Amino acid sequence: MLRLRSQLQAKKLPPDLVTLIDTIAIAGKDIAFRLQQGAMSGVLGSAEKENVQGETQKKLDVISNDLLKTYLLESNTVRGIASEEEENIVAGHDHAKYLVAFDPLDGSSNIDINSMIGTIFSILHAPTTETVSQADFLQPGRNQCAAGYILYGPSVMLALTTGNGVQMYTLDQRIGEFLLTTDHVVIGKDTQEFAINMSNQRSWAVPMQNYVNDLLAGSEGPRGKNYNMRWVAAMVADVHRILCRGGLFAYPWDNREPKTPGKLRLMYEANPMGMLVEQAGGSAWTDVGPILDIQPETIHQRVPVILGSINEVTACVGYHKNN
Ligand code: AHG
Ligand code: MN
Ligand code: MN
Numbered sequence: 413m414l415r416l417r418s419q420l421q422a423k424k425l426p427p428d429l430v431t432l433i434d435t436i437a438i439a440g441k442d443i444a445f446r447l448q449q450g451a452m453s454g455v456l457g458s459a460e461k462e463n464v465q466g467e468t469q470k471k472l473d474v475i476s477n478d479l480l481k482t483y484l485l486e487s488n489t490v491r492g493i494a495s496e497e498e499e500n501i502v503a504g505h506d507h508a509k510y511l512v513a514f515d516p517l518d519g520s521s522n523i524d525i526n527s528m529i530g531t532i533f534s535i536l537h538a539p540t541t542e543t544v545s546q547a548d549f550l551q552p553g554r555n556q557c558a559a560g561y562i563l564y565g566p567s568v569m570l571a572l573t574t575g576n577g578v579q580m581y582t583l584d585q586r587i588g589e590f591l592l593t594t595d596h597v598v599i600g601k602d603t604q605e606f607a608i609n610m611s612n613q614r615s616w617a618v619p620m621q622n623y624v625n626d627l628l629a630g631s632e633g634p635r636g637k638n639y640n641m642r643w644v645a646a647m648v649a650d651v652h653r654i655l656c657r658g659g660l661f662a663y664p665w666d667n668r669e670p671k672t673p674g675k676l677r678l679m680y681e682a683n684p685m686g687m688l689v690e691q692a693g694g695s696a697w698t699d700v701g702p703i704l705d706i707q708p709e710t711i712h713q714r715v716p717v718i719l720g721s722i723n724e725v726t727a728c729v730g731y732h733k734n735n
Contacts, residue, residue: 416570416581416590425574428509429535429557432489436512436533437570437590439483440562441583443476443517443531447564456524464499465712472523473497476516476531484512491538494549494711496680501711503544510557511536511549513680513711518561519646530563530648534684549711553683553704560684561648571597571655573691578655599694600658603721605640607650607661615666619699623731635727647676651685651719655692660720660728664699674698674716678708682717695725699732 416437420430446455459469477497484490490504494513512535519529535558539548560572568583570590578597581590606627613624630638642659644650650661663676676682686696686703696703696719706715718728 414592416592419579419581419592420574423574423576426509428489429574432487432510432512432535433558433560433572433574435483435487435489436480436531436560437562439480440531440568440570441588442479442483443562444564444568444583446475446479447472447523447529450526463497465496467520469497470517470520470523473517473520480514480516480531492544492548494546494679496677496712501544501546501549506542509538511538511544513549513683515677515680518648518681519644522644522646522649528563528565528644528646528649528652530561530646530652532561532648532680532684534559534680534687546711549679550708552707553678553686556683556687556704559687561651561688563648563652565649565652569593569652571652571688573688575687575691578688578692580655597655597692599654599689599692599721601693601721601723603658603660603724604637605642605657605659606724607642607644607653607659609643609645609663610641612666612668615668616664617666617699617732619731619734620662620664620728623728626731647681647685647717651689654694654720655688658694658721660718660724662718662728663716664718665716672714674714676714676717678703678706678713678715679711682715685717686719689719693722694720695722697725697729699729 459471459474461469485504488505491508492501492503492511494501496515515532522529558574563569570581580594582593626633627639682703689696698716
């Protein structure tokens with residue numbers, strides 16, 4: 413009864429959505445197996461290719477993308493996919509009910525050091541028109557039917573929301589099934605922990621500089637408490653920590669590439685994580701408004717991200733309003 417598929421069926425979700433989530437879970441198990449083989453199966457290192465965003469792809473970025481693509485496009489529940497590693501959307505089955513946007517491997521720089529990485533996914537309703545196009549994917553995050561990630565860590569875990577709270581499942585390797593391990597994830601309202609790449613500090617906008625300076629001032633500063641810092645360099649792992657014990661995660665705009673609004677991608681990083689965090693009682697903002705209200709303009713669009721414990725996100729956003 414604790415198995416993923418039976419849990420989803422018990423929630424009386426549409427059968428095609430259950431099948432789709434189960435398909436993503438199967439792809440995740442396949443990716444996890446290849447990750448565990450590591451150097452023994454020659455999957456580490458660079459693919460010596462660039463993706464559409466000018467990032468050098470790792471072999472496992474390409475392998476994970478190919479696996480997800482194959483599983484999803486085989487499923488008659490998928491009308492189309494958008495991936496970090498694909499320049500354009502790829503059409504699936506006519507009349508299928510869902511679109512999937514995904515980051516096949518988040519935290520690529522951790523692959524070769526055997527550290528935390530994950531797969532992030534966002535599920536949207538498909539159009540009822542005859543053809544599927546990029547425009548069909550450009551729906552605000554509020555429209556997501558489901559969102560989640562699979563974390564490849566000491567345990568393989570699935571965090572999932574279908575719009576009614578957040579559940580966590582852990583892969584039982586003996587039987588090859590995701591089992592429900594946390595039924596109701598709640599992010600505490602307050603925190604004394606933040607996650608941000610401090611090496612970019614001099615490149616941030618003034619409000620973010622001021623906010624982090626005040627965190628660093630600790631109990632003697634305006635925030636009146638000491639903060640701890642964590643940075644896994646994989647959003648999926650930093651968000652997982654926040655779902656487990658609260659905190660604030662930010663990847664703000666910086667002036668290294670002034671025309672780029674941030675590093676993280678709206679459709680397959682910020683939106684699914686934003687839905688999970690909101691569904692767990694946290695908050696997910698850009699510097700000007702809730703992430704889930706953004707009307708996307710392109711599938712690979714980037715956004716500044718501030719998410720986590722609601723009172724800390726409100727405090728951080730307040731610095732942007734006052735400056
Ligand atoms: P990806 O590996 O999918 O390109 O995403 C990496 C992202 C995100 O997961 C992480 O929070 C951030 O890049 C790390 O950035 P830094 O290299 O600046 O630490
Ligand atoms: Mn990513
Ligand atoms: Mn990625």
